[in-house]
Amino acid sequence: MNLIRIENLSKHFVINKRQSGIGGVIKSMFKPERLLKKAVDSIDMQIAAGEIVGFIGPNGAGKSTTIKMLTGILVPTAGTVEVGGIVPYKQRKAYTKNIGVVFGQRTQLWWNLPVDESFDLLRTIYRIPRPAYQKNIELFTEVLGIDEFLHMPVRQLSLGQRMRCEIAASLLHNPKVVFLDEPTIGLDVVAKERIREFIAKINRETGVTVILTTHDMSDIEKLCKRIVIIDLGKIIYDGNIDEIKDRFGKDRMLVVDFDEPATIQDCDLHTTMKTEGLRRLILFNRDKISAIDLITKLSAQYKINDFALQETEIDNIIRHIYENKTESAAVLRAI
Amino acid sequence: MLHDLYCYYRLAGASFRSSLINRFSLVFYIFGLGLTYLSSFFGIWIIMQRFGSIGAWTLGQIVFIYMLCLGTYGIGGMIFINLSEVGNLVKRGELDVMLLRPINPVASIIGVRFEMGGFGHFFAAIAIFLVFHKEFHIDWTAEKIVFFVLTIFSAILIQGAIRLAIGACAFYITDTGGLNNLYNSFREFAFYPVTLFNGIIKFILFAILPMAFVSYVPAGIFLDNPEYAALPHWVWKVSLLYSVVLITLASRFWKIGLRHYSSTGS
Numbered sequence: 354m355n356l357i358r359i360e361n362l363s364k365h366f367v368i369n370k371r372q373s374g375i376g377g378v379i380k381s382m383f384k385p386e387r388l389l390k391k392a393v394d395s396i397d398m399q400i401a402a403g404e405i406v407g408f409i410g411p412n413g414a415g416k417s418t419t420i421k422m423l424t425g426i427l428v429p430t431a432g433t434v435e436v437g438g439i440v441p442y443k444q445r446k447a448y449t450k451n452i453g454v455v456f457g458q459r460t461q462l463w464w465n466l467p468v469d470e471s472f473d474l475l476r477t478i479y480r481i482p483r484p485a486y487q488k489n490i491e492l493f494t495e496v497l498g499i500d501e502f503l504h505m506p507v508r509q510l511s512l513g514q515r516m517r518c519e520i521a522a523s524l525l526h527n528p529k530v531v532f533l534d535e536p537t538i539g540l541d542v543v544a545k546e547r548i549r550e551f552i553a554k555i556n557r558e559t560g561v562t563v564i565l566t567t568h569d570m571s572d573i574e575k576l577c578k579r580i581v582i583i584d585l586g587k588i589i590y591d592g593n594i595d596e597i598k599d600r601f602g603k604d605r606m607l608v609v610d611f612d613e614p615a616t617i618q619d620c621d622l623h624t625t626m627k628t629e630g631l632r633r634l635i636l637f638n639r640d641k642i643s644a645i646d647l648i649t650k651l652s653a654q655y656k657i658n659d660f661a662l663q664e665t666e667i668d669n670i671i672r673h674i675y676e677n678k679t680e681s682a683a684v685l686r687a688i
Numbered sequence: 689m690l691h692d693l694y695c696y697y698r699l700a701g702a703s704f705r706s707s708l709i710n711r712f713s714l715v716f717y718i719f720g721l722g723l724t725y726l727s728s729f730f731g732i733w734i735i736m737q738r739f740g741s742i743g744a745w746t747l748g749q750i751v752f753i754y755m756l757c758l759g760t761y762g763i764g765g766m767i768f769i770n771l772s773e774v775g776n777l778v779k780r781g782e783l784d785v786m787l788l789r790p791i792n793p794v795a796s797i798i799g800v801r802f803e804m805g806g807f808g809h810f811f812a813a814i815a816i817f818l819v820f821h822k823e824f825h826i827d828w829t830a831e832k833i834v835f836f837v838l839t840i841f842s843a844i845l846i847q848g849a850i851r852l853a854i855g856a857c858a859f860y861i862t863d864t865g866g867l868n869n870l871y872n873s874f875r876e877f878a879f880y881p882v883t884l885f886n887g888i889i890k891f892i893l894f895a896i897l898p899m900a901f902v903s904y905v906p907a908g909i910f911l912d913n914p915e916y917a918a919l920p921h922w923v924w925k926v927s928l929l930y931s932v933v934l935i936t937l938a939s940r941f942w943k944i945g946l947r948h949y950s951s952t953g954s
Contacts, residue, residue, distance in 0.1 A: 367952075425787070426787050426788070428950050428951045442950060445787065446790050449788050449789060449790045450790045454785075454788050456781065456785065458781070459780070459781050459782060459784075459785055460785075461785050461788075463703075463800070465703075465706040466702050470702060474695075474698055474702060477698050478695050478789050480691070480790075
């Protein structure tokens with residue numbers, strides 16, 4: 354039985370196109386030019402209870418809009434969204450008791466209050482019975498090590514400390530599903546690792562379903578078996594992560610500053626992703642050609658000023674998938 | 689509803705306690721605000737000393753209206769002030785966080801900030817009452833006292849309704865700074881008997897920003913002024929119910945705005 358059911362889900366926004374100049378502003382006041390943006394365009398997804406799903410895509414792909422529809426903040430334009438038999442936006446108040454949400458960039462805690470007081474307010478708001486509340490606090494302090502700063506105001510916490518508290522806060526009321534929107538953003542390696550371990554442990558112990566959006570490939574690698582990639586409002590991949598990692602995780606990005614305008618032919622060894630003046634961003638597969646070989650090859654043709662090697666982040670993988678849509682789609686289908 | 693109120697009480701209590709951290713500056717803030725109003729009040733008093741009355745209005749009557757408006761504006765501000773921030777909450781995505789809680793988002797919004805400055809207005813109003821209550825010429829019967837309490841409730845409710853309606857506008861225009869300013873400048877007129885002003889201002893104070901119902905209209909229950917004799921006495925008492933109408937309308941508008949928000953996003 355699937356916990357989350359999404360069918361033909363769409364969200365369209367009408368955007369007023371703004372024109373430049375005073376004349377344009379006046380013109381658009383009287384005769385606004387409207388654009389229809391399909392932020393989410395007829396997607397389908399089923400998620401079973403207890404899964405950890407990585408939900409990824411470049412900025413503006415439709416991730417947040419989908420999450421907002423799943424959490425009941427936004428009403429869909431068309432289609433069905435159901436979580437545990439409840440339509441989120443129709444029974445918002447009742448539904449929010451079943452979910453926990455962490456927005457990495459915002460806080461659900463109270464800035465000026467000590468953490469434990471924030472937790473206690475949430476206990477009131479969610480009407481959490483005291484024994485269950487105590488049990489969770491004990492579990493979270495143990496696993497997350499938050500007891501050292503439980504009495505400190507939220508504003509004095511480091512980002513890593515705050516994020517641990519945010520995640521604890523989102524789980525206090527034993528939700529069935531927790532949405533984690535970039536929970537590791539801006540954290541150092543140790544803090545990231547700690548958050549990941551905690552998410553994995555809570556998922557194991559309580560069976561909470563986790564929907565994770567992130568731009569950090571390691572989050573996905575360590576936590577998710579399944580990944581859903583969305584771009585331009587459509588799901589372009591939904592499946593096992595290992596296959597996609599095999600195919601695209603070996604890609605590296607070489608940033609090269611040439612001394613002269615360079616024309617580099619794409620071939621099956623490397624692809625130019627971006628041209629910024631004399632700078633080229635070249636994507637290559639490290640199984641097919643090593644970075645050294647590639648640089649040697651390029652420097653044989655043009656003079657190179659400087660270069661840098663980038664790990665491929667999920668964004669780059671997705672961009673690669675997107676920018677080579679037909680090829681990638683074929684690859685993805687083959688998987 | 690009860691749970692929402694209880695949550696508001698807990699949230700506001702937390703905000704209240706966290707404002708107490710810097711007691712010294714808080715005391716100066718509150719007394720500073722109180723003194724500002726007392727000094728502008730002093731100006732009226734001097735004018736009244738010179739002329740004895742303005743139109744048919746005696747000093748005590750003008751002071752009563754001033755006190756009513758000032759005190760309830762203070763309490764209304766303490767509770768509802770954060771409704772002027774809805775636009776920013778939308779912009780910063782904080783409203784979304786509030787919508788994810790199983791309580792009415794209004795409780796979450798106003799609970800974030802309990803405005804201590806309201807005590808400045810409130811204490812100034814009490815000081816005015818203590819000094820001038822003999823000039824009011826009000827016979828404080830049990831009935832009058834009950835109606836006075838109801839008047840205060842109704843006045844707070846009306847200011848809440850106005851702030852809620854302005855907050856709801858944020859779902860359409862995002863920035864309500866202009867509307868907040870408009871409210872802040874027009875409420876100043878309601879510190880005085882509104883019939884002293886010209887037609888347009890009167891129209892605004894009765895029909896658009898109904899601040900007349902905060903001070904001038906309910907004062908008819910208590911004051912013995914020829915203007916209030918124009919209508920039967922019960923009319924002034926029944927007028928208190930208008931606050932219920934206004935808060936109902938404002939909540940309806942808020943809900944429509946929220947629905948608009950959830951279909952368009954920010």
